[in-house]
Amino acid sequence: MPAITSIAGRGLPLRGDDLDTDRIMPARFLRAVTFEGLENHVFEDDKKDNPNHPFNDAKYKGAAILVVNSNFGCGSSREHAPQGLARYGIQAIVGESFSEIFLGNSAVLGIPCFTAEKTAIEHLQAAIEKSPDLVIEADVANGVVSAGTLGIEATVPSGLRDAFVTDQWNPTAMLLADFDKVRAIAKGLPYVSGF
Amino acid sequence: MPTLFHNVWNAHSVRTLPSGQTQLFVGLHLIHEVTSPQAFDMIRQHGWRVAFPERTFATVDHIVPTSVQKRPFIDLTAEEMTSVLERNCHEYGIQLYAPGASGGEHQGIVHVIGPEMGLTQPGMTIACGDSHTSTHGALGAIAFGIGTSQVRDVLASQSLALDPLKVRRINVDGHLRPGVFAKDVILTIIRRLGVQGGVGFAYEYGGSTVDRMTIDERMTMCNMSIEGGARVGYINPDDTTFRYIEGRPFAPQGPAFTRAVEWWRQIASTPDAEYDDVVHIDAGSIEPTVTWGINPGQSVGIHEAIATNADEEALTFMGFKAGARVEGTRIDVAFIGSCTNGRLSDLEEAAKIVKGRHVAPHVKALVVPGSQAVSRAAVARGLDQVFTNAGFEWRGAGCSMCLAMNPDKLEGNQICASSSNRNFKGRQGSPTGRTLLMSPAMVAAAAVSGEVVDVRAMLDEVHA
Ligand code: SF4
Numbered sequence: 265m266p267a268i269t270s271i272a273g274r275g276l277p278l279r280g281d282d283l284d285t286d287r288i289m290p291a292r293f294l295r296a297v298t299f300e301g302l303e304n305h306v307f308e309d310d311k312k313d314n315p316n317h318p319f320n321d322a323k324y325k326g327a328a329i330l331v332v333n334s335n336f337g338c339g340s341s342r343e344h345a346p347q348g349l350a351r352y353g354i355q356a357i358v359g360e361s362f363s364e365i366f367l368g369n370s371a372v373l374g375i376p377c378f379t380a381e382k383t384a385i386e387h388l389q390a391a392i393e394k395s396p397d398l399v400i401e402a403d404v405a406n407g408v409v410s411a412g413t414l415g416i417e418a419t420v421p422s423g424l425r426d427a428f429v430t431d432q433w434n435p436t437a438m439l440l441a442d443f444d445k446v447r448a449i450a451k452g453l454p455y456v457s458g459f
Numbered sequence: 460m461p462t463l464f465h466n467v468w469n470a471h472s473v474r475t476l477p478s479g480q481t482q483l484f485v486g487l488h489l490i491h492e493v494t495s496p497q498a499f500d501m502i503r504q505h506g507w508r509v510a511f512p513e514r515t516f517a518t519v520d521h522i523v524p525t526s527v528q529k530r531p532f533i534d535l536t537a538e539e540m541t542s543v544l545e546r547n548c549h550e551y552g553i554q555l556y557a558p559g560a561s562g563g564e565h566q567g568i569v570h571v572i573g574p575e576m577g578l579t580q581p582g583m584t585i586a587c588g589d590s591h592t593s594t595h596g597a598l599g600a601i602a603f604g605i606g607t608s609q610v611r612d613v614l615a616s617q618s619l620a621l622d623p624l625k626v627r628r629i630n631v632d633g634h635l636r637p638g639v640f641a642k643d644v645i646l647t648i649i650r651r652l653g654v655q656g657g658v659g660f661a662y663e664y665g666g667s668t669v670d671r672m673t674i675d676e677r678m679t680m681c682n683m684s685i686e687g688g689a690r691v692g693y694i695n696p697d698d699t700t701f702r703y704i705e706g707r708p709f710a711p712q713g714p715a716f717t718r719a720v721e722w723w724r725q726i727a728s729t730p731d732a733e734y735d736d737v738v739h740i741d742a743g744s745i746e747p748t749v750t751w752g753i754n755p756g757q758s759v760g761i762h763e764a765i766a767t768n769a770d771e772e773a774l775t776f777m778g779f780k781a782g783a784r785v786e787g788t789r790i791d792v793a794f795i796g797s798c799t800n801g802r803l804s805d806l807e808e809a810a811k812i813v814k815g816r817h818v819a820p821h822v823k824a825l826v827v828p829g830s831q832a833v834s835r836a837a838v839a840r841g842l843d844q845v846f847t848n849a850g851f852e853w854r855g856a857g858c859s860m861c862l863a864m865n866p867d868k869l870e871g872n873q874i875c876a877s878s879s880n881r882n883f884k885g886r887q888g889s890p891t892g893r894t895l896l897m898s899p900a901m902v903a904a905a906a907v908s909g910e911v912v913d914v915r916a917m918l919d920e921v922h923a
Binding site for chain 2: 280282284286287290291292294295297298299309312313335338339340341342343344346361363364365368369372373421422423424427430432433434435436439440442443445446449450452453455459
């Protein structure tokens, strides 16, 4: 598992607040025992509804950095949403704010979610819309997202930032590293020992 | 002084991880058929064991058919997902409640059966691969919705890597007027504080209104915390909580119960607890509330008009005009059920309205009990008859039309009066389907009237 210090790639601006995980990945695509193929269904209903949806737009094809507005990924805890985005090729998301569950689900897949000021996000979205080929660089370690001459302050929550740059963003091994302590805590809990 | 949240957090903190996050022990892990199969595959690939199989319980709810629950299910995908869960539970020694398996009579929505079985207890940390895990906070547990990779982590290590939350105290004081329910209270809170207002917070609900609420009502409140952006919602345990738990299958018995109550009292927030924020809500000002938009914060009191500056996207999708009322909107479907409002008391409130009336001819109406136990209790009281006589379909237990992963779906742009928790675009199975969230009594009133009405007018008739 490599450290993730910075991500570079083209951007995909997706405007709108409160885009929930039912929109990102409608429930009918959760009818499966694997995550395979979810990349084909990201924003499926929104894409059908709107031919100009950014995920339909050829000029954003191959983008690695998704730029969204506020409360992205609210609603259902389904990891199918970030799994679909990851498989689609998204490696980092920059937005005004994220739901906590979505942010955590993305982190364990190695996708950092950067938060930035509303106006900074709007500038970034506008810059990408103007020049879709612009290479965006999202720097986890330093909390900066740059696009050509535009540089905005954009940060990943500190615990996760450290986890990304020190290559500990997939926590299972860490959680198992000191298992005796887990057992000790369990033993000390009255409800585990039967009161 | 610390809050329940801090007390529980500290009691379950294993250590600070190198990343700076806290490793938190998970006291109860609940799993279901939709968000667990990939987690089991991951632990299998790594050759990990399930650390505490006796602390994980499984059921099937999301995809399970509610028309005929005989195995094998007619829906082959539902059958496959259920048998994969059966195999996983069998291989790793986890208790499963599913139709066709032993213990199948306890099957139901994961957030309904946890409390019902006495699995959910005060002071516990609870995790489940479902965002409405916050429901369990009604009994004074700290309960987190998690994703599938975290389900893997809990299976492998019985713990999670988490950052602590701030705590917002929400005081609801005063008397709810007749016809106003816990659902209306939580919809009002979400409307007031916004769908993002709770991000970074645990919501602690209290005040005289909440103190008087039953556990069922408290579950409705905590359930929808996540719709306000709060991952965790809870209510301090009190005598109502202890009475609810006593005698349930997994509750401590005899002297152990007495010792448990002592511990449960100790971990509650003290009156001088310090909060990061405090909000006051006047219960007497709350009206029966209905959503008009595409997120649960977009709601109005039943006699109130939609704001003139309301969100355009939501208005267009729903077909409402700014300044219009939701009252009088013709509905196509009425759904009573879900982990928000699919418990016995919800069905009882709805049945009071339905009794002696009939579903409007153009409305398809269904009642989906939250669990098989709820269903049995309702049947014992004759509620199934009340509903079927009135023209409702009476179904088996499951999530059903709350998220429409089974055949219970809206078609085209149908409008559904629903007792569930989410009115997101496409949530009820049709990309253009429209959901109006409201209390079960309001759904019942809409079903028999064929349109959205103020349930209080019908209550008067019931009482007269
Ligand atoms: S009833 Fe709805 S919200 Fe509750 S667990 Fe099922 S799908 Fe989720």
